[in-house]
Structure formats: structure tokens, C-alpha cells
Amino acid sequence: MTYVTFPEAKELDFVAIGRLCIDLNANEIHRPMEETMTFTKYVGGSPANITIGMSRLGMKTAFIGKIANDQMGRFIASYLERNAIDTSNVVTDRTGAVTGLAFTEIKSPTDCSILMYRDNVADLKLTPNEVQESLIAGAKVLLISGTALAQSPSREAVFQALDYAKKHGAVIVFDLDYRPYTWTSPEETAVYYNLAAEKCDIVLGTREEFDMMEKFEHNPEKDDHITAAKWFDYSAKIVIIKHGKDGSIAYTRDGVGHRAKSFPAKVVKTFGAGDSYAAGFIYGVMQGWTLEKSMEYGSAAACIVISSHSCSDAMPTAAAVDDYIERCNRGEITAS
Ligand SMILES: Nc1ncnc2c1ncn2[C@@H]1O[C@H](COP(=O)(O)OP(=O)(O)O)[C@@H](O)[C@H]1O
Numbered sequence: 001m002t003y004v005t006f007p008e009a010k011e012l013d014f015v016a017i018g019r020l021c022i023d024l025n026a027n028e029i030h031r032p033m034e035e036t037m038t039f040t041k042y043v044g045g046s047p048a049n050i051t052i053g054m055s056r057l058g059m060k061t062a063f064i065g066k067i068a069n070d071q072m073g074r075f076i077a078s079y080l081e082r083n084a085i086d087t088s089n090v091v092t093d094r095t096g097a098v099t100g101l102a103f104t105e106i107k108s109p110t111d112c113s114i115l116m117y118r119d120n121v122a123d124l125k126l127t128p129n130e131v132q133e134s135l136i137a138g139a140k141v142l143l144i145s146g147t148a149l150a151q152s153p154s155r156e157a158v159f160q161a162l163d164y165a166k167k168h169g170a171v172i173v174f175d176l177d178y179r180p181y182t183w184t185s186p187e188e189t190a191v192y193y194n195l196a197a198e199k200c201d202i203v204l205g206t207r208e209e210f211d212m213m214e215k216f217e218h219n220p221e222k223d224d225h226i227t228a229a230k231w232f233d234y235s236a237k238i239v240i241i242k243h244g245k246d247g248s249i250a251y252t253r254d255g256v257g258h259r260a261k262s263f264p265a266k267v268v269k270t271f272g273a274g275d276s277y278a279a280g281f282i283y284g285v286m287q288g289w290t291l292e293k294s295m296e297y298g299s300a301a302a303c304i305v306i307s308s309h310s311c312s313d314a315m316p317t318a319a320a321v322d323d324y325i326e327r328c329n330r331g332e333i334t335a336s
């Protein structure tokens with residue numbers, strides 16, 4: 001059964017809009033940030049990670065965003081280019097804005113946190129008139145990410161991109177990617193998330209992220225069915241609610257909740273799971289696979305990334321995901 005139809009005659013498979021940042025992942029793991037002395041630098045930012053994941057899986061990709069006019073911004077642009085991502089709509093800021101930094105703390109495989117430095121960041125300065133209509137017109141999928149809605153003018157740039165995607169028939173994916181520190185109030189957050197979600201074909205988020213969106217709803221039991229059903233009155237065809245290592249459920253308009261098996265992983269850190277899952281899942285549905293198989297693919301990609309030190313740089317190729325699934329099926333990989 002096909003739940004989403006992707007436009008065929010478009011040369012670009014996937015374009016994402018949102019933040020391009022730097023992850024600084026602790027080298028000395030299993031200790032608090034206070035005791036961490038060295039970090040490894042990677043490209044970061046959830047939509048950037050997903051785009052790198054899609055590119056590694058063999059998809060033709062592009063990114064719409066804004067980078068700082070400094071060494072970090074140039075590092076990001078060159079990493080995207082080396083990963084075959086079209087950067088023609090990656091704009092350089094001219095106002096002195098900086099690159100967002102995410103310092104990660106890896107206290108244990110289950111206790112990880114992120115310390116964000118996001119004052120005056122370039123990514124939130126993308127303006128609507130910098131979004132290229134022609135790029136979105138030529139793409140099968142537009143992915144938006146919630147953090148870009150946190151401030152103007154990036155917020156308006158995302159709504160402009162949504163408008164172009166609707167006009168040109170791109171499938172719109174919304175990764176909720178809720179990062180509270182970028183927002184000023186829960187009410188503002190819920191309003192803008194809901195306005196954007198109304199326009200999207202596929203909505204992906206954790207239970208906690210959907211809870212945030214239900215600020216003005218009545219769902220006391222945090223029932224996934226109730227959460228998903230709301231979006232089928234708008235544009236959504238698939239709503240995925242993720243539950244960490246307990247897996248995820250994809251709801252469809254027929255009321256069915258599709259579940260897929262998850263895989264064991266030797267977990268180094270928890271972050272990066274959602275981004276790699278999104279890349280694997282979107283890749284799968286674009287191949288015409290069942291939702292279950294696509295979710296499995298996303299889960300296996302997530303296992304590879306959480307077993308690694310980075311998010312972006314660890315994004316697997318299709319051969320690596322296939323190999324991981326085969327090794328799990330042969331019982332060669334066990335949980336940590
Ligand atoms: N410890 C784990 N072991 C195996 N798979 C995991 C683990 N944590 C996450 N995953 C996989 O990654 C997916 C997304 O993870 P989740 O933690 O829900 O997202 P996010 O990183 O956005 O919070 C899950 O649905 C699951 O398939």
C-alpha cells in the first residue's frame with residue numbers, strides 16, 4: 001500500500017531548510033562536561049545531519065540555510081560539498097552573526113546531554129527572499145525542522161519554503177526537532193509548530209515533542225492515536241511517534257499504527273538517533289518500500305549512528321545499513 005506519492009519528474013530527491021551548525025563531541029566520554037577537556041568538531045544541526053544521511057544513502061540532495069562568514073561557516077560549506085550536497089542556496093551572513101555550537105556531554109550510553117551556544121546565530125537569519133523557489137520546484141521532498149521556526153526571519157523563510165513546496169507538489173516532511181532553549185514561551189512554540197504541521201505530509205517526532213504541540217489540546221493519557229488523528233484532518237498522510245529504544249509507530253489515515261522491529265546497538269551516545277532514523281525512513285518510503293521496512297531501515301541507520309562518536313560523519317551508506325541488518329539477523333550484534 002502506498003501512503004505518499006513522490007513526484008517523479010524532478011531532478012533533486014531531497015532538499016532541507018534550517019540550521020547548519022557545529023557539534024563538538026566530548027572525546028573523554030563517561031564523565032561530566034566539567035571534566036571534559038577535548039572535543040572533536042563535526043558538522044551538526046538536525047536538518048544538516050538528515051541531509052548528509054540522505055546523501056550518503058545515494059539521494060541527490062540540496063540545503064537551504066545561512067552560515068556565518070567565518071572559518072566555521074566555511075568548514076560547514078566545504079563538508080556539505082564533499083558530501084555531494086548542493087550548496088547553491090546556502091547563503092553567507094554579512095551581519096557578523098556566528099555559527100551555532102552544540103557541545104555534547106556523554107556521561108554514559110544512556111545519560112547524554114547537549115549544551116548549546118546559540119546567541120546571534122547565522123542560521124536563524126535566513127530571510128524569505130533568500131529561499132530559492134526554483135530549487136524547491138525541482139525537489140521531490142522538502143524537509144523542515146522545528147527549530148528554524150523559533151525566530152524571525154528564519155520562521156518566515158520556512159513558511160515561504162512551505163508555500164513553494166505546496167505550489168510545486170513536493171512532499172513535505174516535518175521533523176519536529178524541538179530544542180526548548182531557542183524558544184521564548186511554550187505558547188508561542190505550540191502555535192508555530194501547529195501552523196507548520198498543518199501543511200506537512202509526513203510528521204515525525206518523539207512523544208515529548210508531540211506533548212509540547214498539544215499545549216491547547218485535551219490528550220491527558222498522551223495517547224498516540226489521538227495525537228496522530230488530528231493531523232489527518234489537514235495534509236498529513238503519515239505521522240510517526242518515536243519512543244527511543246522502544247521503537248516507533250507510524251500512523252496512517254486508515255487508523256492503522258504500523259510498528260517495525262528495532263535492532264540492538266552497542267550504544268556510545270543517544271543523540272543522532274532521530275536524525276539517522278529520519279534519513280533511513282525517508283529513503284525507504286522514497287524507494288516505494290512498506291512503512292514497516294522503511295522504519296526498520298531508519299532504526300538500523302539509527303543504531304549505526306548511536307554506536308559511533310558523531311552524528312553527521314557517522315551517517316551510513318545503504319551498503320552499511322544492509323550489512324547491519326544482515327549481521328543483526330545472524331545474531332552477530334547484541335545490545336551493549
Ligand atoms: N538505545 C537504542 N537502541 C536501539 N535503537 C535505538 C535506541 N535509541 C533509539 N533507537 C532508534 O532510533 C529511533 C529514534 O530514536 P529517538 O531516541 O526516539 O529519537 P530522537 O533522537 O529524535 O530523540 C528509535 O525509534 C529507534 O529505532
Ligand SMILES: O=C(O)C[C@@H](O)[C@H](O)C(=O)COP(=O)(O)O
Binds near residue numbers: 023043046
Ligand atoms: O541538532 C543539533 O543542533 C545538534 C545535533 O547535531 C546533535 O548532534 C543532535 O542532537 C542530534 O539530534 P537527534 O538526532 O534528535 O538526537
